[in-house]
Amino acid sequence: MRQMTLVAFLQAQNCTNLPSSWRHPQSRTDSWSADYYRHIGRVLEAGKFHLGFFDDRLSMPDIYGHDHAHTVRHGIRCVKMDAVTVLTVMGMATERLGLGATYSTSYYEPFHVARLFATLDLMTDGRAAWNVVTSLNDGEAQNMGREQVIEHDLRYDRADEFMEVVFGHWDSWEDDAIVQDKASGLFAHAEKVHRLDHKGRFFRSRGPFTVPRSPQGRPVIIQAGQSGRGKRFGAQWGELIFVVYPNIAVGTRDYAGFKAEVAGCGRNPEEVKITHLVNTVAAATKMEAEDKWALIDKLPLEIDALSLLSEALKEVCDELERWFLERACDGFVVSATHVPGAYEDFVGFVVPELQRRGLFRTDYAGKTLRENLGLPVPSVAAWRGTRAKLQGWS
Numbered sequence: 001m002r003q004m005t006l007v008a009f010l011q012a013q014n015c016t017n018l019p020s021s022w023r024h025p026q027s028r029t030d031s032w033s034a035d036y037y038r039h040i041g042r043v044l045e046a047g048k049f050h051l052g053f054f055d056d057r058l059s060m061p062d063i064y065g066h067d068h069a070h071t072v073r074h075g076i077r078c079v080k081m082d083a084v085t086v087l088t089v090m091g092m093a094t095e096r097l098g099l100g101a102t103y104s105t106s107y108y109e110p111f112h113v114a115r116l117f118a119t120l121d122l123m124t125d126g127r128a129a130w131n132v133v134t135s136l137n138d139g140e141a142q143n144m145g146r147e148q149v150i151e152h153d154l155r156y157d158r159a160d161e162f163m164e165v166v167f168g169h170w171d172s173w174e175d176d177a178i179v180q181d182k183a184s185g186l187f188a189h190a191e192k193v194h195r196l197d198h199k200g201r202f203f204r205s206r207g208p209f210t211v212p213r214s215p216q217g218r219p220v221i222i223q224a225g226q227s228g229r230g231k232r233f234g235a236q237w238g239e240l241i242f243v244v245y246p247n248i249a250v251g252t253r254d255y256a257g258f259k260a261e262v263a264g265c266g267r268n269p270e271e272v273k274i275t276h277l278v279n280t281v282a283a284a285t286k287m288e289a290e291d292k293w294a295l296i297d298k299l300p301l302e303i304d305a306l307s308l309l310s311e312a313l314k315e316v317c318d319e320l321e322r323w324f325l326e327r328a329c330d331g332f333v334v335s336a337t338h339v340p341g342a343y344e345d346f347v348g349f350v351v352p353e354l355q356r357r358g359l360f361r362t363d364y365a366g367k368t369l370r371e372n373l374g375l376p377v378p379s380v381a382a383w384r385g386t387r388a389k390l391q392g393w394s
Contacts, residue, residue: 158202194207242275
């Protein structure tokens with residue numbers, strides 16, 4: 001039976017997507033502490049979430065007046081830590097929860113990103129995911145040594161080659177390369193560890209890669225591009241897709257269109273999960289939900305904005321069920337109005353009702369993220385076949 005995928009949309013910063021969330025009476029005030037993220041991880045794992053995923057940008061918001069003063073004064077995402085480091089803390093506090101972080105193809109080298117996420121995958125026993133972004137604002141470019149962001153389509157052309165290099169390195173070690181025969185002194189079969197020797201338009205990377213494959217083969221790829229070029233990139237490389245649809249009619253249309261594009265890339269559409277962003281205020285009754293929303297509604301300043309699904313528990317679950325059953329999505333990316341309370345409410349109220357309806361699992365299917373998402377372990381170099389078909393390679 002088809003069941004929902006649930007992803008928590010996290011931030012390694014002082015607030016959630018709602019900039020004023022730090023002012024909520026139930027928001028913790030230690031969002032830069034290890035215990036804060038350990039607690040979130042345990043809450044999500046108790047709710048059987050597939051993945052906790054960290055959004056990230058490499059700059060502080062300062063577009064308003066080209067000055068960071070208002071950002072700092074009002075706590076608008078002014079503290080933003082390295083997501084992979086924070087993810088590692090969560091990984092040590094959990095056993096089954098998938099762990100995803102954002103990393104840009106515009107400001108790092110492919111070998112570095114490949115090694116970083118392959119190591120994270122090993123250290124979490126096959127639970128890692130990489131959210132691939134190309135970065136889109138000049139503030140990030142200026143922090144990373146450039147005056148402005150790379151032109152949109154060129155960023156994606158560069159990202160395609162970036163992925164080829166990363167995947168090439170991830171496929172360097174065959175699954176049975178390591179022997180560790182102490183008697184003979186053979187650690188690994190040299191003929192089963194391959195050098196990439198990539199020389200392309202944007203990147204040069206020799207190898208051999210220094211990290212063997214994990215129990216899930218390689219990290220799961222997350223993508224959220226919404227432009228035409230971004231969708232093509234996601235259809236080629238993505239395994240977990242984040243979307244924001246304005247209504248269910250658009251959702252069902254675009255869901256079917258994207259799945260068709262995945263098939264056009266020579267991939268199995270059932271092995272690509274599409275998850276829709278939702279903000280929920282959950283409670284046992286509609287009155288309690290409205291009371292919670294009234295409190296949240298008082299928090300934003302003029303510079304803040306957020307739309308929320310604030311209904312009785314049944315109505316929230318009815319709406320999630322409708323989107324899922326009408327195939328507008330395969331699941332949801334759950335954004336929080338405040339942390340950790342919003343996730344505690346979702347796990348305490350919404351998850352049990354979804355489980356009662358048979359829409360969401362009652363336990364993890366396995367140890368790795370791929371097992372829990374129902375995705376196969378990719379064989380070495382499997383991606384090259386579909387990529388070759390697209391580019392006319394022999």
